[in-house]
Amino acid sequence: MLRAKRSAWAVQRAVVFALLLRELKTRLGGRWLGVFWLLLEPLAYLLLQVLMFSTMHAAVSPSIEYPVFLITGMLPFLIFRSLMFRLMDGIDANRGLFGYRQVKPIDTLVSRGLLEIGLQSIVYLIALATLGWFGYHWWPAEPLELIAVSIVLITMGASLGLLFAVLTNDVPQLRAFVRITSFPLYLLSGVILSVHALPPELQKWLLWNPVLHLVELSRHSFFPQYPLLAGINLGYPLGITVVVLALALSLYRVRRDRLIAA
Template sequence: MSVTNETSEFRSGWLFFKRGLNRQKSAIWALVFKEFKLKLGKSRIGLFWVLVQPIFSMLMISGIWYMTGRVQVHGTNVTLYIGSGFIIFLTVRQGLGYIANAIDANQALLNYPQVKPIDTILARFVEGMWLHAWASVLLILGLWWILGVKPTFPDLPLALECVFGAMLLALGFALPLAVLGTLNDGIMKFVNIISQPLMIFSGVVFSIHDLPASFQGVLALNPIVHLVEGFRAGAFGNPLFNEFDLGYPLRFGVISLGFGYALYFRYRFKLLQK
């Protein structure tokens, strides 16, 4: 009799969990489509900018290198080299801005009981990563078509690990910042200020091998550097610096994600009252 009761309770608990999961999935997908429609707006300029931003950034920085007479970095075309850095950096950068502002941007929707604050973060993460993936593909295809250069991916698993690591780091940054930034508007303003020079300190616009060993050690404290250099090694076979450790940004992302969820669980009701 007790075994039957336990089985019945387990099934009831599983059905309750499954219904809740389905409701959350539906809410997240609805938010994803809502974010996509906002990108389109009254014109397609917003969506166009999202797709071409990495290309414009790459062309601007690589143009400076061309003016100095440098056309290759470690045997790789300088435009492709810079572009690969932007693929990783802009992935992480979304976690410091666009995804982190998800709760504030969807406050009106939190009045609906089906929508939880964390749903807005996950929706922006899915939508942002999807569009950035297409932008990255356009960047690579554009360079192949116009300049005839393309990554050879001698170590494809390493390149993919760095891409997924950048996505993990973006979500790891976004979750605690979304919670803290919703509770205190000044936090996101401060993050926006300090993130401006982050591109320089992430090894996107130059090779870390061009720096003295002491500077390399300092930059190695930035987890994004490991992802950028790891992706370049996987995409082009570029040499890795001595302090390279792919586990470092992965651990950083997991710990940050755990810290962010702890904050979210602590303040989840306060976020609804904001």
């Protein structure tokens, strides 16, 4: 009896699932014990940052505890950055699989993105639960706002990751530049220091940074009393995300054959 021919969507779904399992196995180092390291590493990094910058709590609103201020800003940024980095390296890391007709470059990025979102979400929940364990405020007062901000943030990180994955195929040196510039972006996105502590002249220029808008809105979803700078909104980063996503998808479509042949 002949088997029914699978649709293109069914084939792609099966490929993405297989790639996701392969990526998970690679990240775990072939052992389930690796899952603890995957989760422990970012959590240890968060703890170190909280301890290092705890002396800066005076720069935050008195009604907001500094550990919560830091984590509600740092976790969204880390999700954004990790998505961008992991997708940027995704095509090059899986190039050997493109010999299989069913595997497309975009499939490797989708599988990487889904895995990264899942892992970072678990880290996010563990970090928030830990805050609650120690008696800090940990549940968002505006969960719908947090969901909207998270969707835009994840889409922006994935869009930039796709864009850089295509560009670095022709210019590999761009990877180092992207990684280096992520540190100034970290400092300029209000992650460790409240933008309210900065001079008004500098605040005006920082508003051009869409990640700053998302970090501030993330905090606002936990603390409605957290004062937002005039000009902070979701529309601006959403518009930037749509433009970057359209550019990334268009560039991928034009260069997809070159990505496979490279």
